[in-house]
Amino acid sequence: MRSERYIPYVLILPSVLFLLLLFAWPLVEALLLSVRGSGGGWTLENFQRMAADLYFRDALKYTLLLTVVIVPLQVVMALGMALLLGSISKGRDLFLYVWTIPLGISDLAAGIVWLAIFTERGYLNSFLQGIGVIQQPQLWLSYETPMMIFVAVVAAEVWRATAIVFVILVAGLQLIPKEYSEAAEVFGATPWQRFRKVTLPLLMPSLQVALILRTILALEVFAVVVVLGGRNLPVLAGEAYFWYNTYQNPGVAAAYAVIILGISVVATLLYLRLLRSRQDGVA
Amino acid sequence: MAGIRVESIEKTFGKFKALSGVSLEVRDQEFVVLLGPSGCGKTTLLRIIAGLEYAERGRVWIGDRDVTQLPPRARKIAMVFQNYAVFPHLTVFENIAFGLRMQKVSAEKLGAGVERAATLMHIENLLERYPAQLSGGQRQRVAVARALAVEPEVLLMDEPLSNLDALLRLEMRAELKRLLIESRTTTLYVTHDQVEAMSLADRIAVMNTGYLVQFDEPMKVYQEPANTFVGGFIGSPPMNFLRLPVEGRQARIQSLALDLPTGVSSQEVLLGVRPEDLEAHTQQQPQSFPAEVLVVEPLGPHLLLTLSFGKQHIKATVPPDFDVRAGQTLWLRPQPDRLRWLDPSNGQAIPMR
Numbered sequence A: 001m002r003s004e005r006y007i008p009y010v011l012i013l014p015s016v017l018f019l020l021l022l023f024a025w026p027l028v029e030a031l032l033l034s035v036r037g038s039g040g041g042w043t044l045e046n047f048q049r050m051a052a053d054l055y056f057r058d059a060l061k062y063t064l065l066l067t068v069v070i071v072p073l074q075v076v077m078a079l080g081m082a083l084l085l086g087s088i089s090k091g092r093d094l095f096l097y098v099w100t101i102p103l104g105i106s107d108l109a110a111g112i113v114w115l116a117i118f119t120e121r122g123y124l125n126s127f128l129q130g131i132g133v134i135q136q137p138q139l140w141l142s143y144e145t146p147m148m149i150f151v152a153v154v155a156a157e158v159w160r161a162t163a164i165v166f167v168i169l170v171a172g173l174q175l176i177p178k179e180y181s182e183a184a185e186v187f188g189a190t191p192w193q194r195f196r197k198v199t200l201p202l203l204m205p206s207l208q209v210a211l212i213l214r215t216i217l218a219l220e221v222f223a224v225v226v227v228l229g230g231r232n233l234p235v236l237a238g239e240a241y242f243w244y245n246t247y248q249n250p251g252v253a254a255a256y257a258v259i260i261l262g263i264s265v266v267a268t269l270l271y272l273r274l275l276r277s278r279q280d281g282v283a
Numbered sequence B: 001m002a003g004i005r006v007e008s009i010e011k012t013f014g015k016f017k018a019l020s021g022v023s024l025e026v027r028d029q030e031f032v033v034l035l036g037p038s039g040c041g042k043t044t045l046l047r048i049i050a051g052l053e054y055a056e057r058g059r060v061w062i063g064d065r066d067v068t069q070l071p072p073r074a075r076k077i078a079m080v081f082q083n084y085a086v087f088p089h090l091t092v093f094e095n096i097a098f099g100l101r102m103q104k105v106s107a108e109k110l111g112a113g114v115e116r117a118a119t120l121m122h123i124e125n126l127l128e129r130y131p132a133q134l135s136g137g138q139r140q141r142v143a144v145a146r147a148l149a150v151e152p153e154v155l156l157m158d159e160p161l162s163n164l165d166a167l168l169r170l171e172m173r174a175e176l177k178r179l180l181i182e183s184r185t186t187t188l189y190v191t192h193d194q195v196e197a198m199s200l201a202d203r204i205a206v207m208n209t210g211y212l213v214q215f216d217e218p219m220k221v222y223q224e225p226a227n228t229f230v231g232g233f234i235g236s237p238p239m240n241f242l243r244l245p246v247e248g249r250q251a252r253i254q255s256l257a258l259d260l261p262t263g264v265s266s267q268e269v270l271l272g273v274r275p276e277d278l279e280a281h282t283q284q285q286p287q288s289f290p291a292e293v294l295v296v297e298p299l300g301p302h303l304l305l306t307l308s309f310g311k312q313h314i315k316a317t318v319p320p321d322f323d324v325r326a327g328q329t330l331w332l333r334p335q336p337d338r339l340r341w342l343d344p345s346n347g348q349a350i351p352m353r
Helices: A002-034 A045-052 A056-086 A092-104 A107-118 A123-130 A146-174 A178-186 A191-219 A223-229 A236-245 A250-274 B042-050 B092-102 B107-120 B136-149 B166-183 B194-200 B218-223 B228-233
Strands: B004-013 B016-026 B031-035 B057-062 B077-080 B154-158 B186-191 B203-208 B211-216 B240-247 B250-253 B256-259 B268-273 B278-281 B289-298 B303-309 B312-318 B329-334 B340-342
Touching: A002 A045, A002 A250, A045 A056, A045 A250, A056 A092, A056 A146, A056 A191, A056 A236, A056 A250, A092 A146, A107 A123, A107 A146, A107 A223, A146 A191, A146 A223, A178 A191, A178 B077, A191 A250, A223 A236, A236 A250, B004 B042, B016 B042, B016 B057, B016 B211, B031 B042, B031 B194, B042 B057, B042 B077, B042 B154, B042 B186, B077 B136, B092 B107, B092 B136, B107 B136, B107 B166, B136 B154, B136 B166, B166 B194, B186 B194, B194 B218, B203 B218, B203 B228, B211 B218, B211 B228, B228 B240, B228 B268, B228 B340, B240 B312, B250 B268, B278 B312, B303 B329, B312 B329
Parallel strands: B031 B186, B031 B203, B077 B154, B154 B186
Antiparallel strands: B004 B016, B004 B057, B203 B211, B240 B250, B240 B268, B250 B256, B268 B340, B278 B329, B289 B303, B289 B329, B303 B312
16 A cells, blocks of 8 residues: 555656746746846846836836736626626526636737727727718827827726636635625625625635735736737846847847746735735644 | 514415415514425525515515515514524624614614624633634624624524534533524524424424424414314324224224314214323323333333334333333323314314304
C-alpha cells in the first residue's frame, strides 16, 4: 500500500512541469531580459527608456483608468444579475446561458464587433442618420476623441467580460445555504439588510476571487483596445507589443511586462488584505 | 405573548399535497409539539406560520393579528432552525444581537438583552468567538439564545435537537424544557421523535400525510390514540392491534370475553393495547388469554416478548426477573381500563358512547 502515496504526486507532475516550462521559465526570462543591458550586464536602462517614452505615461494612465472604471462596473452588474437570477425559478437556465454567451467570444472578435458599431460607416452612424439625429457620418474613434475610444473600450469590455464575474458570483451564491437568509428574515431584516448583513459578507470569498481575476485581466487589456483605438489609446500591454514588434526591442517590452506584473501583484495583495473574510481571520 | 391560530391551511408543492386543510390553535404560553413522520407536512406548517412559505388557502393568526399576508419580519416571531443557521461571519455576541439590532434598540438594551439570553443558555463566556470555533451543541445554544434575545411573541423550533448526538440531545431536551417553562414563551416545536414530543409538550399535534390526526395532551395521545396510525407511531414498541370477532356487545379473545363500550355493527373489531398493559402469568388466570412466546429480548429495564396469538403477533413487556423462554405459553391479562377499541375498516377509534 505504500506505493499508493506517490500516485497523486505522479498524477500532478505533468501539469506542474507544463506550468514550470511555459509560465515560470518565461517569467524568469522576462524578468532577466528587463534588467539586462545590450552588453550583458545588470542595468535599469530598459526601465529608464520605458519611462522616458512619450507613450508611457498615457499607457499607464489609461490602463489604470480602464481598470478602475471597468472592474467595479462589472462587479456591480454581475452581482445584480446573479441576485436577480437567484429569485427566478422558471427559465433560470435560459437566463444563465444567455448571460454567459460572451464567455465564448475571444477578445479580438469582441473588439471587431464593437468596431463594426462605432466605425465611420458602422451601425451607430447608420442608426443615428436613419433617425435623423446627424446628417454626416461622425468619426467616433479618432486620435482627436480619446474619450470616445475610452468609452467604446469600456463598453466592449463590460459586454465581453462581465460574464466571468457573473459565473463566479452565481457559484458563490449557490454555496450560501438559504437558511441564513431565512434566519435574517425571521429576525426582522429587510431585503436590503439581508443583502448587506448576510449575503454580501458570506459572498466575500467569491467576490475576492472575481475581483482578483478581473483586475489582473483588465490590467492586461490589449486586443479590444488595439482594434478600437490602435495606439490612439495607449495601454501597457499594447506598448509591450509595439516595443517588441515594431521597435524590435525585447528589453523595453519586457520592462512593460514587468510593470504589469508588479501592478497585478500589488492589486492582488490589496484585495487579499482588504477583503479578508472575518471568520477565517481569527481562526 | 400571544397564541397562534391557523385555519384550514392548504399547501401543494407541484402535484404533492403537503397540507390538506389543517386547523390548529396554540394557546398563549403553551408548548405545542408538531409530531409526525417525514413528509407529513409538519415543517411546512411551521414555515407557513413563520411566513417563509405561503399557503394557497387558509389563514394564520398570531395573537389577534391576522398575519397571513405579512412577511416574516413583521410577524414578531423567532425561530430556531434545524441546522442552527448561526451566521458564520458574526461573533456569538453579534449573532445573539442580530434580532435586537434589526429592531434598532438602544446600546444598553442591546447589551442587556444579549447578556440575559447568553446567561440563560450558559454561553456568556463564548461571546467573542466565531461559530467555526464552537461545537455543535454550543452552536445550538447560540441559535436558541438568538431566538430568546428578541423576546418574541411566538417561538418556532424546527427539529432543533436532531443534529445533536444522543447524549447531548437528552441534556438539551431537559434544558429546553426548564428554559421554556421559565420564559413562558408560546412555542411551536416540530419533531419526528415521539420521545422528544412526549417529554416536552403541553399538547402534541400528531400529523400524517398532510392532515392533523390528533391534538391532545401527551398522556392522552399515548393512552387514547385517535387511530391505528397514532397508536403505532407513538410508543416504542408500538401499540398492539388485535383483530377480534364480535359477539353481541362483546369481543372475544379465545375464552376471554371483553365488553365493548357501544354496540358495534361490524363482524370484527380492533383491540388496541399497549405492551405494558398486558399482565403476563405462567398459570391460567381469570380474565386472561393464552399466547405462545416466540422471542424474548432483554432490554434492561424490562423484557420485551413477542408472542403469537392465533395468526397474529403481539408484543408485551414483563419485569426483567420474569422467568420465560421461547416456546412457553403465557397467560396475558389486559388491563381493563387501558383498552382502546377501533374500527378495523378505517382504523379510527370507536367513540366511548
